[in-house]
Amino acid sequence: MPDVRTHEPDDHDNAYAGLLVNDVHWAFGTDFEDPLAGVDATVPDGVEPAALATYCLMLGDDALVMSQRIAEWCSNAPDLEEDIALSNIALDLLGQARLLLARAAAADGAQVPALPDGSPVPDEDRLAYFRDVAQFRNVRLAEVPNGDFAQTVTRILLFSTWRLALFEELSRSRDAVLAAVAAKGVKELTYHRDFAGRWFLTLARGTADSRRRLLAGLDELWPLWAELFETHDVERAASGAGVGVDPAGLTADVDAVLDQVLAASGVDRPDHGPLGGAHGRRGRDGHHTGALGSLLEEMQVVARAHPRGQW
Amino acid sequence: MSAVADAELEPELEAELEARFEATVRRKDRIEPRDWMPEAYRKTLVRQVAQHAHSEIIGMQPEGAWIGRAPSLRRKAILLAKVQDEAGHGLYLYSATETLGVSRQELTEMLIGGRQKYSSIFNYPTLSYADMGTIGWLVDGAAICNQVPLCRTSFGPYGRAMIRICKEESFHQRQGYELLTTMMRGTDEQRAMVQESVNRFWWPSLMMFGPPDDASTNTAQSMAWGIKTHTNDELRQRFVDMTVPQAEVLGVTLPDPELAWNEERGSYDFGQPDWDEFWRVVKGDGPCNAQRVAHRKRAWDEGAWVREAALAFASRAGSAGLEDDVSDGTEAT
Ligand SMILES: [Fe+2]
Numbered sequence: 001m002p003d004v005r006t007h008e009p010d011d012h013d014n015a016y017a018g019l020l021v022n023d024v025h026w027a028f029g030t031d032f033e034d035p036l037a038g039v040d041a042t043v044p045d046g047v048e049p050a051a052l053a054t055y056c057l058m059l060g061d062d063a064l065v066m067s068q069r070i071a072e073w074c075s076n077a078p079d080l081e082e083d084i085a086l087s088n089i090a091l092d093l094l095g096q097a098r099l100l101l102a103r104a105a106a107a108d109g110a111q112v113p114a115l116p117d118g119s120p121v122p123d124e125d126r127l128a129y130f131r132d133v134a135q136f137r138n139v140r141l142a143e144v145p146n147g148d149f150a151q152t153v154t155r156i157l158l159f160s161t162w163r164l165a166l167f168e169e170l171s172r173s174r175d176a177v178l179a180a181v182a183a184k185g186v187k188e189l190t191y192h193r194d195f196a197g198r199w200f201l202t203l204a205r206g207t208a209d210s211r212r213r214l215l216a217g218l219d220e221l222w223p224l225w226a227e228l229f230e231t232h233d234v235e236r237a238a239s240g241a242g243v244g245v246d247p248a249g250l251t252a253d254v255d256a257v258l259d260q261v262l263a264a265s266g267v268d269r270p271d272h273g274p275l276g277g278a279h280g281r282r283g284r285d286g287h288h289t290g291a292l293g294s295l296l297e298e299m300q301v302v303a304r305a306h307p308r309g310q311w
Numbered sequence: 312m313s314a315v316a317d318a319e320l321e322p323e324l325e326a327e328l329e330a331r332f333e334a335t336v337r338r339k340d341r342i343e344p345r346d347w348m349p350e351a352y353r354k355t356l357v358r359q360v361a362q363h364a365h366s367e368i369i370g371m372q373p374e375g376a377w378i379g380r381a382p383s384l385r386r387k388a389i390l391l392a393k394v395q396d397e398a399g400h401g402l403y404l405y406s407a408t409e410t411l412g413v414s415r416q417e418l419t420e421m422l423i424g425g426r427q428k429y430s431s432i433f434n435y436p437t438l439s440y441a442d443m444g445t446i447g448w449l450v451d452g453a454a455i456c457n458q459v460p461l462c463r464t465s466f467g468p469y470g471r472a473m474i475r476i477c478k479e480e481s482f483h484q485r486q487g488y489e490l491l492t493t494m495m496r497g498t499d500e501q502r503a504m505v506q507e508s509v510n511r512f513w514w515p516s517l518m519m520f521g522p523p524d525d526a527s528t529n530t531a532q533s534m535a536w537g538i539k540t541h542t543n544d545e546l547r548q549r550f551v552d553m554t555v556p557q558a559e560v561l562g563v564t565l566p567d568p569e570l571a572w573n574e575e576r577g578s579y580d581f582g583q584p585d586w587d588e589f590w591r592v593v594k595g596d597g598p599c600n601a602q603r604v605a606h607r608k609r610a611w612d613e614g615a616w617v618r619e620a621a622l623a624f625a626s627r628a629g630s631a632g633l634e635d636d637v638s639d640g641t642e643a644t
């Protein structure tokens with residue numbers, strides 16, 4: 001926000017002043033031109049580039065798909081303050097996704113979809129917009145459709161509690177890019193968890209209706225919770241090489257935080273089991289619910305109509 | 312509130328207060344919420360600031376509809392941040408109306424009940440991604456032309472809100488223009504999309520300045536009160552003069568055969584928008600009026616249980632300590 005006290009209203013007498021020049025106040029463009037600018041993108045010794053790239057896709061897709069869902073709230077939230085807060089969360093996750101997809105592409109170009117010669121589409125956008133459903137590696141918690149505000153609060157609480165624990169560990173990665181992304185993400189995810197935790201408590205202890213809706217949201221999402229702690233081979237390899245995190249090792253820490261929120265809210269852990277996968281394959285393997293297909297269809301429609309387009 | 316006090320004031324005192332109010336306006340000083348003000352001034356401000364706030368909030372919809380489809384991650388972030396800013400603008404402006412004694416809830420109910428208006432531009436649909444650029448360039452651009460003079464408006468909270476808002480609107484305008492210049496460097500299809508979008512938004516953008524001066528009933532009084540500082544036609548001319556060179560740099564044609572430089576006036580001559588269409592849209596018969604209000608009503612209604620839960624939770628927590636600020640401005644000057 002600009003500081004009102006130091007602002008000269010006459011600066012703005014010409015609406016077009018500075019339209020064609022760059023200045024430091026330009027809120028959007030500047031740090032967006034090269035997502036990895038200034039960070040050492042060398043793949044560390046002893047790390048398989050393809051595995052590192054796939055690992056980055058997993059974490060990047062989690063953020064991208066979750067961001068796409070949360071952004072659906074824009075102009076639809078219960079009040080303006082929540083509209084703004086949800087947009088903030090979606091923006092943070094989108095920023096994480098962009099860095100992680102760019103990292104994946106820099107580590108292993110072979111995973112980046114090919115486009116017609118001369119296409120100016122940058123690598124991270126090729127990964128976001130030109131992969132099909134089965135190539136997405138996100139956990140299924142991120143992709144299921146939005147329900148009401150209580151379900152969204154619950155999803156953000158589950159997701160951010162888990163991802164915050166993961167990023168705290170990832171900030172010590174041997175990969176400089178992952179370590180930097182995680183260190184920045186820790187601050188963001190702390191805010192997301194705080195937002196969701198406070199609303200979870202408020203809805204649990206608000207009215208009978210809000211409590212009923214909250215419990216229904218938790219019930220709906222609970223089957224997707226266990227998947228977050230199942231170790232995929234790629235995660236095991238990344239963890240072994242000192243660049244990634246084995247999610248199974250996060251269970252105790254994450255449970256402790258979640259149990260605290262549940263206890264303060266007077267809510268019991270649901271007791272039903274995890275959602276199955278086909279032949280043991282889950283989101284990390286590219287096996288998804290039907291919801292991801294329609295999410296991607298919307299997300300990718302303009303980009304795919306213009307494979308040589310410049311945006 | 313000043314209205315309550317008015318009825319009981321001695322005529323001499325009221326005349327003195329009125330003289331003091333007018334002197335403040337003449338000196339171009341600010342009127343503050345606790346100052347005495349004529350009731351008609353207060354009403355005009357509530358109407359104008361509320362309409363402005365509603366425009367920010369309804370204005371989230373035409374662009375919000377494309378966040379999910381933004382064709383690059385960078386554009387998605389820019390668009391989401393922009394629409395989020397508009398929610399923030401709505402918040403500042405609703406806060407300014409609250410200093411005049413009308414709550415956000417009352418105003419929202421007037422909006423969804425069709426009793427208050429918002430800018431007619433948002434009753435036009437967004438049909439391609441180029442519209443995200445055109446809206447930034449022309450719609451935010453026209454909004455800036457309208458709003459820059461309002462930074463000096465006579466009512467303090469409104470003027471200060473406008474200073475914050477104008478700064479952000481200029482970012483909005485620049486991201487829009489930048490999207491269009493980028494698309495113009497792209498494929499033939501993209502260039503055609505830009506031109507088609509400009510064709511649709513040019514006339515509605517000119518309408519954003521309101522009806523011609525001879526048909527604008529409120530302008531004279533608003534100018535005397537220092538709420539408005541320029542007429543609709545003056546601002547429209549200023550917008551055209553600034554926009555034409557930008558269109559040339561961009562490489563698009565503005566869809567007005569009468570557009571021509573007038574050496575004598577040092578300004579561009581231009582054609583008139585279809586004012587019948589303008590009045591139809593204002594009266595509620597534009598392409599998207601019903602949809603925009605229904606969207607806002609649905610979001611508001613679906614959020615009711617959340618707002619109730621927050622109140623219930625806060626009142627329980629509040630009884631443990633926190634007290635509300637109970638000053639409601641009952642003291643008369
Ligand atoms: Fe705005």
Ligand SMILES: [Fe+2]
Binds near residue numbers: 397480483
């Ligand atoms: Fe804007």
